[in-house]
Amino acid sequence: MVRPRWLSVQRTAAARSWVIWDRSIALWATVNLVWVAFDITYVPFRTFWLQRNLTPIPQVPLVVPLKVLPNITPLYDPVKGIEPHRETQAYLQHFDQLDAALSQAAPLPGSAALRRQQVQLTEAMINENPFAASGNSGTLEKIKNRLRQRAGLDSAKQSAERLLSDRWLQQHTWEEERRFWQQQILPLVATSYWRSIDENGRPSDHFWRYDLLLFQSVFAFDILLRMLRLRRRFPGLSWRDALLRRWIDLPLLLPFWRWMRLAPVVERLSQTGLINVEPLRAVISRGVVSLLALELFEVLALQLVDGTQSLIRSPQWPRMIRSLRSHQSVSALPPQLEQPLLGLLQLWGPMVLGQVTPRLTPELQSLLSHALEQSLREVPGGAVVPSALARQLTASMVETVVELSRTTADRLAQSDDRQAELLQRFGDRFWEELAAALERGDTLERSQELLCGLLQQVKLNYLAQVNRAGIGALMEELDDLTSPGATTPEPPATPPV
Structure with missing residues (x-):
């Protein structure tokens, strides 16, 4: 059925409106995140916002003024419950009065009393420490250090008294002294404040009121709209499941741990196409996955080696070997896996005897010829056999063995009940004799020690290699393999048969 044009246009317009809405909410959430970051850092950086001076090196008296920034402390101090300290x-205020009295061409008569009061206020500030x-x-x-350096005394109280004394002001002009006080002392004094405490004994903070009114209410409405859109798309979806699908938006509604809003804000900006976080996500996930994969593989490898060592140390080797016999192991296996060892013998026997052994004819001839020469030399009174004669004798022996091997391979490849019975009897006898041999002497204990020592060396060498390689080498190898210019190595050429 053909869809009418008006229906498609309406859906396109509706989809476009949802995109605009989602982007607007994403930008609004970004504004909220910036405000949250500012609110969290406002109290520790209030001195900066008050003075608007940047000190790159705290130990060096280098100040970079940033007067282009507005003084926002009068506006934002009430949000944090901050009030000017009374002292x-x-x-x-008293220093302003003193400055007005001393800035006159002729000092006012009450300037001496103002200077004494200023000294008393300085001493009270040092004693009570309003900071x-x-x-x-x-x-x-x-403040105390700067007063000492200016007056050249060891006591801050005496330094303040000396700086405001008649003798000092006769030697130094008030313009020079006022510059010192206004630039070195008063800005530090202005940083002191008093912060109210709420009924719970915590510092007052009214940020949550503005956050709830301007942002969290909008976020709650948007989450509700998203749930309605999910239920319209999936009618069988419950309200709880729809809310759980938007679990990443829940930090936007939390009145605490507001820094967690970074995750939903980044998710919304990425989903609406305003930013692209895929490269950063790929780098972070690759590093985390590589680290976890390395740790997990180390644990699995160690558990595998430890489990193998525990199995090797078991004194039940003879019993386990005897359990491989056909009349004991077949009943424990499902019907499709009965007599697996017999099937392997029927498969590998013809292959080893008919294909592998004939190709080893030159090597077998050389080996048997050398063994024959050495054996005859060790016999008392034995003659020295020429190499040509030894090779001729061993060649005939090897040809006989190879021919017998081929014949045996042909026989094994044929289906024969008697042959299967003989192979089964041979396997049972082999496992029985192997178990009996391990029970005699210290062969079992010695074998267990050697195998466990070998596994221990493998474990230590593997861990040392992994520690030397590290995550960096693995990441570089992965980048080399996944880079656009990487080429797949060609497999080695198969030699002609």
């Missing part, structure tokens, strides 16, 4: 505000309430006790130490 420091009184100190600053401790805001956790900035180090600021008071900076």
